[in-house]
Amino acid sequence: MLFAPLRERNYRLWAAADLVSTGGTWMQVLGLNWLILSTTGSAATMGIVVMLQSLPVLVLGGWGGALADRLPARPVLIASQALRAALALALLAHPRPQLIFAVALASGVIAAFEGPVLGRFGAALVPREALGSALALGSVLSSAGRIGGMALGGVLVGLTGPGVLFGINGLSYLVVIGALAAVRTADLRAMPLAAPGDGGVRAGVRYVLSQPVVLIVLALSFVLGALGRNYQVTMAAMVAGPLHGSPGSYGLLSTVFAVGAVAGGLLLAGTGRSTLRMLLASGFMISVLQFCSALAPNVLGFAALILPIAAGAVVFDTVVSTRVQLDTREDMRGRVLATLGIVSSLSGIVGAPAIGWLADTLGARGALLLAGAATTAAALGGAYALARAKGRTLRLPVPRRTAEQAA
Template sequence: MFAPLKERNYRLWAAADLVSTAGTWMQVLGLNWLILSDTGSAATMGLVVMLQALPVLVLGTWGGALADRLPARPLLIASQAIRALLALALVAHGGHALIFAVALASGVISSFEGPALGRFGSALVKPEALGSALALGSVLSSAGRIGGMALGGVLVGITGPAVLFAINAVSYLAVIGALAAMRTGEMRDLPTAAAGERGVLAGLRYITRQPVVLIVLALSFVLGSLGRNYQVSMAAMTAGPLHSGSGGYGLLSTVFAVGAVLGGLLLAGTGRSTLRVLLGTGVAISALQICSGLAPNLLTFAAVILPIAAGAVVFDTVVSTRIQLDTREDMRGRVLAAVGIVSSLSGMVGAPAVGWLCDTIGARGALLTGGVITTVAAVAGALAIARVQGRKLHLPHPHMPHLPQLPHPHLPQLPQLPHAEALRPAEQMA
């Protein structure tokens, strides 16, 4: 399970990433509090999230091409320094225009930083340890998220949001320090593309010739948009049919976080990042979503949410692992850029779609409808991959634990200015 931690460079990165993620979520909470206290508008928060996502959709392919050409470490040090300056700018809080500008700038940075982070992360460990490294990254992400939100929740009422922004700015120094302290001689040298294959179009042509990759990306989009926008559906369930209010929502958010940690530990322990695990997990969490729509009370709903959260982490991590291991290393930045674009698009499309379904047919109807669609998509994807590979379909047990009841803290979607995400599933936008 902990084989990647034998690598000094990975240990440095993991420690810095934990600190960095905690700082990110402290800033997320502070921004949330600031926007809601100033405007009382959830739509304003949605606009901030959109401003972060749009640059990834527009510039992501160019960011991937640059990641395959340029050395990653100097680029990442520069991006972390700029993020620290953006966080310091929020300390002054010059109004909503500044928040919008910081969100947009953060999205532009993510467009170039995300593929470089993924490519850099894969150079820290041996290929056979990549799945465990990504799974451990998911655990660190969830742990940092829980710690950052918990500490931020205490501090914001005492000090106000400015202190949270300042802490976030300082936390970037951990990443810069780790990058500077790494031993370059212990990193794997990833190949670069030939002169005629270094551009955006070359990357797109390569991806379109990989049918399994295209199927996995399509599954990631469908399941990510209709199957995992639980920040919307959990709120609708607690406010509606479960009648449990903010306390129930807080419980479900905690349950989701616990499930996310357990899912990462499970995958890191087994090391089974195969297509069969991906497809089996996709079918399982989609079927469980149908069950969640039928849950009669809060505790039953929480009991179903826990394995869904664990399975979502397994699914996302295996997607990232297979995308990297099953494609050429000289195309890695551009392939990871495609993953980031799909992730951003699923959030932008899925959250409004799930919200519309909740308003139109109710929270239970939205979960049932989404669950049916994602289950059909997961089975169809499994059949398509089996056909492409010329094999019979045998879905494995998804190796999800029989877990008690309790999530991934997707509170009402928070405007996130993301940190380093090298060895986590490629999902920088909240």
């Protein structure tokens, strides 16, 4: 199951291009962060950039999903990649704060329409039964691209400045456009488009609201995303606070987290078991481990827990994405994926400030304890709700006593 998606030529083309593009994206992120801090000295300005990238997804995501269900994916993706290349090259020419804000906002608008289209296109690259493995491999490539992009970008930004990183990112989008042009359309799995009278935002909202299993999965994704995904905040708070670590300690934890993310993606791709049970098990596991991480005595103990947390988080997020696609109509997929994107953006916008406030109020350990308890309760509640929605009864495994034990 691990390499099943790679048997498809179209998927191999897309995976290679996506790896290059992801690396370029993270190089640009690093370059932007360096540029903002070096010119303004303000971390708040970085927060504004992140907000400008997230807000369009919340406002326009529904319309993006509706269009994704009505338009052919490949031409839309070629256009979006060309626009992203132009934005990267604009940063190369005029890297001023006002332009950075404008590029961040424009990138968010593109993402609002591009995200659902990417989901539909990715599903068309592989057979339906290989979708779970394809998404898991995509997570591995995303993590690998992030590691490679940040590592190479960290070297180049000191030697050449951030402009070269923007130029490399712009060129990476041309690689994606080339891959899209080389895709064999005859080998793509047919994805039905929405009927003219059934392609609106309201139709998508009505459909999502009529799917209890999808609603429960989305609710779990929001709670665990808001209270259990902001590891950059909690890792920094723990290192600077009770663990008494150094900047090198934070770098170690970030590396361990990246390794765990890759391991989780490989594990899921190998098993191909993107089931609701896997979703609940991974959600419960990372919630309990998050609670336990608050009690870590030192940086190495914290790192030992971060590794399985990162692996479980990738498994959970990938299964969420797989289930909301497999458990919904294909002509509604764009709108369902748009809803997932909105939920993910909301969890980040709500969760990061909430975790930061908890860390300031209760301390880093207190924030992890409270958030871990809340997400553990949410995972158990989600299991009960899914059992009810599926018409099943939750049964805990009870070991049977043997005759010897009974005697």
